[in-house]
Amino acid sequence: MKTMLEVDNLWFKYEDRYILKGISLKLFEGENLIILGGSGGGKSTILRVLLGLEEVDKGKIIIMGEDVTHLREDEWFGVRKKIGMVFQDGALFDFLSVRGNVGYRLYEQRLPQDEIEKIVREKLRIVGLEDVIDYMPSELSGGMKRRVAIARALVGDPPIMFYDEPTTGLDPITAKIIVRHINSLRDKFGVASIVVTHELNYAYMLADRIMMLKDGTFIFEGKSEDLVKCADPYIKEFVK
Amino acid sequence: MYGFILHLQNITLLFWDILKGLFSRPFYWEDLLKEMDALGVDSLPITVLTGIFLGLVLTLQAAIGVEKIGAVSLVPRAVAMSLVREIGPVMGSLMIAGRVGAGITSQVGSMKVTFQLDAMRSLGTDPLRKLILPKFLAITIMLPLLIIILDFIGLLSAYFMASINLNIGSVLFWNEVINTNGFVNIINAFIKSFVFGTIIGLIGNYYGLISEGGTEGVGISTTRSVIVIFVSILAADFVLTKIFYELMI
Ligand SMILES: Nc1ncnc2c1ncn2[C@@H]1O[C@H](COP(=O)(O)OP(=O)(O)O)[C@@H](O)[C@H]1O
């Protein structure tokens, strides 16, 4: 199995407080890796660090064979083309329409209008939202925003996707639609995803593998079935 | 005190990054033009209104001072000096700073706290070039132009007041305006407002970028931003006036 992303003994701190304390992980081609954990545990921070949005103290990040640990911001721009990031709540640009959001990368690359339109529609079709192409983000529901954010992240066909709490705050039906989209990207296109969440039931629906984060370190790695059987008191409490 | 020095240091660093961005690619021309329109052209109404009332008030104020000694003919000179060089640039910049500075901080700030700046980075564009720099440059370019317009409108309304209320003829008025070193005054106003524009662009963006903690946090930064901009403009005005005074211009 091809390793898409590898993290080795990674340390990260805000001011003087360590948030990530020597984490290691691997992401393989075509799998959904779930990072599970309570809020404030450092889940979002992991994704931010893996995107080069924050600088690490110690450790190593390798993305598709390239050591990216100490890249400069302009060098990161190349690496980030390989990763589609779906921020919590979507982080859509509120001054741009859905078309402008999804096509953002393409407008920046100055592609011809008709080509942009084609790709934008194609990505919106994947998340079933072609008909809102002219809407502004403020006119969309929470679930639609997430789906538009997924479509935006899919532009450029990145082999890796990151999702930060993709189902949080959504009703069960909408959340399941999101889960289905994430799974079908894996099944249809072989995308490798890291999904960060604290919602256990959706984690089970998504997971090929689960890692449990607590206070900046991983305390569990394995299949969903093994998580349930785990004897660790924190995990027991979490799965209950 | 420590906090103040830290802010000053960070603002200097931001200024340095902006300058580096100015002289390297990519440069976002379209965004610059858009911001010049939003921050500059859309500030015209407030500029014109400020000019009109400043002209009216300063003329009356000057008249109160000189009417008793029967030297009403000094009014144009007094108004031209104070309006064009000092009150116009300062009051105008403060008025525009209220609109533009608050606008920049709240816009950048809300993008920061909703992770739109991070999203921009994750999609391969540098917010400094795409967002910060165009806003900074737009107000730095547009403020001097707005202030020149304000000065001109102010003089027109001063003339209107002087002719109606004080019976000062147009030849006398405009001769006096020009004779008080009219051109140098305009240059003065231009330099001042250029500096004030830099202050608005820099501090407005800075407080946006350091916003934290949701919409509430953006509100707090916006208030701070406007206060710091106001005080900085007044301080810079003193420094510049002192420099011009020493240079006798
Ligand atoms: N910009 C920041 N400055 C300082 N501390 C931060 C910042 N962002 C997050 N933190 C802290 O880092 C810890 C982990 O945050 P986060 O990764 O967002 O957790 P999670 O996503 O698991 O809820 C939290 O304790 C949070 O307070």
Ligand SMILES: [Mg+2]
């Ligand atoms: Mg989080």
